[in-house]
Amino acid sequence: MGWLWDTIAVGPMVNILIVLTQFLFGSFGLAIIALTVIVNLLMYPLTKRQINSTRAMQEMQPKLAELQKKYARDKQKLAQEQMRLYKEAGINPAGCLVPMLVQMPIWFALYQSIIRLLGDAPESLIDLARFLYSWPMLHTAIPLGSRFLWLNLAQPDATLVLPLLVGGSMWVQQKMVTPPTTDPRQRQQSQMMLWMMPLMFGFFALQFPSGLALFWFVSTLIRILMQYFMTGWGNLVPQRTRPVTAGKSPSAELVRSDAGEVAKKEEKIAYEASGGKRQDRGRGRPESPGGTRRKPRRGGDNRSGRTG
């Protein structure tokens, strides 16, 4: 099994990385960046599907919460209603998991190939030999140069810059995808996820070779970009509400609000007012080309009751 995995997954990636290094001025750092970008582009359709499914699931949460309240004592009915809701909205509940599961082996292979190429002990190099194809350029390229910018790619970054970049970028990405919620339990979980992943990977970046940390950082940056172009900044940029109540002082005109809470309440009201039709919250997303996406409500449109 291990042999099969090495042959069909890790081996090709190892060889591609070496070829890229040769073409990119002998820089293994540039090769890591290039392959990460290429793999992300190839997996774009899957990523897009995953992000769309995730968004759709997020937007359905208020309705699901309603159902849970409504059928708290009838689990069977709850399940039926949930399935009906999914069906009506055209959502497959597993839609965000399937692309993720398909992508997972590819990420493992990329991760393992970088690890293998960064090994700087003799046994690591001996082990690497079995992955190389017979192309001459592959054999003469080893060992790869380990210097990239200020980094020794085979060693952790002692300057802390890369671990901070890894942790910081992960926080941004996590923040973008964390849905606003009024449920204290869910909010607590969201907060935990928001901080746990960046801290964990930031800590890993302190311990692992910086070539790997570079891979994490570039991957996260690409995910942030994809996320931005598909759904906007999400929950990263707090919404601002503009109260229009007459007689208020100008200084109180622009007040930061809890965007998530406002949006949640808005949606709930809109949901009730529309007799159950789904409203788009439009949390900071760019408008779709067709102009069908609604802008977030501001100021006088704010029916949440919060005026600052």
Add this chain to the structure above:
Amino acid sequence: MSFLKYAGKRALAFSGLLLMLAVMAAGCAPNPPAGGGSAPAISGGTIYIVSQRGELMAMKPETGERTWSAALQQPAQRNLFGCAAAPSPAAVYGTPAVAGELVYVGGYDGRLRVYNNGLEQARYPAEGAAPVGGIVGSPVLGRGNIYFGTSRGEVFALEAATLARKWQAGIAGNGEVVALDVTSARGWQSDGRSRVWATPVLADDTIYVASMNGRLYALNADTGAEKWRFATGGAVTSPPVITGDTAYFGSFDRYFYAVNTSTGQQVWKSSIQAIRWFWSPPLIAGGAVYAGAMDGKVYVFDAATGANLATRDLGAPLVVAPVLSGDSVLFVTETGRLWALDAASYQARELQAAITGKVHAPLTLDDTVLYIHTREPDSLYVVRATTGVNILSIPLSSR
């Protein structure tokens, strides 16, 4: 259902968690720390060997009974938060160099240690000083000095008695050899391709150093000044074997070379190319060069012309140099299979040695007894060279 509901909400975060867990489960964390595995040195009726746990042992060859041992520990390093991790064993790949009661051991932690009857007597660099690059090849004694190369492309000549530095050279990214003094040595950095993993070879007043930048260097053994350099197309990890005025060695470009030691000019280059790297040094016997490659094949070349006399497939990578026992050239594959090549007919026959584990450490032959240090398990096999019969197997790390 509830799983799906929550998974939808946090799929991206969840994917990160899964990735981490799978990475842990699959054991694909960064390459494990260097394991080492030195070849045994035999001197004065004693075997000196370093286990994979960094324990230097002196033992009796007949029984494997230990007379003394010493743990090579790399000092605890403080992390960012000021906490010191526990000291870890230093990996040793090279064969210890022995001079009387003194045993010199080069560690992958960048320290050369000298032991006398199990007690550390001296160390270079001194206690508390920053280590040099990781030492992979064996340290070599000669001309009153001890020579060794490092993974940072440094070459050292220290006074053997005091470990005072005689000279230090560094191989720069452009292939130049640079003399390093105390100040310039402090800021020395390697590009990762200039590593000197091959054991330096001392012949008269010249020390030959192979680098992973693909070059073989001849340096003045007393000053470190460069005499000549010879470039191949790939990294060189095998020390050259010097016979007469010719140096023989293989390269990662999968060609084998013979170079004139006086001029640094190529005498010949093999006409055939191996499928994988030449990792280990060859053996020269009876006018023939026996070179094992990582494609599992033994290439026999005419020492004078480089003509390919024979090629034999031994079925598994060859990463250690062969040894000559009588009329047979003995090869051990990475998987522990022992082969004897007839020096006259070049026919190969497998000896039925019961060896388990990977063989990366050089072989040591003492008369008709062959010593093989394996990894996984960390053991020393003592084998009759003529028959392959196992005389003794000594577990090293579990003792």
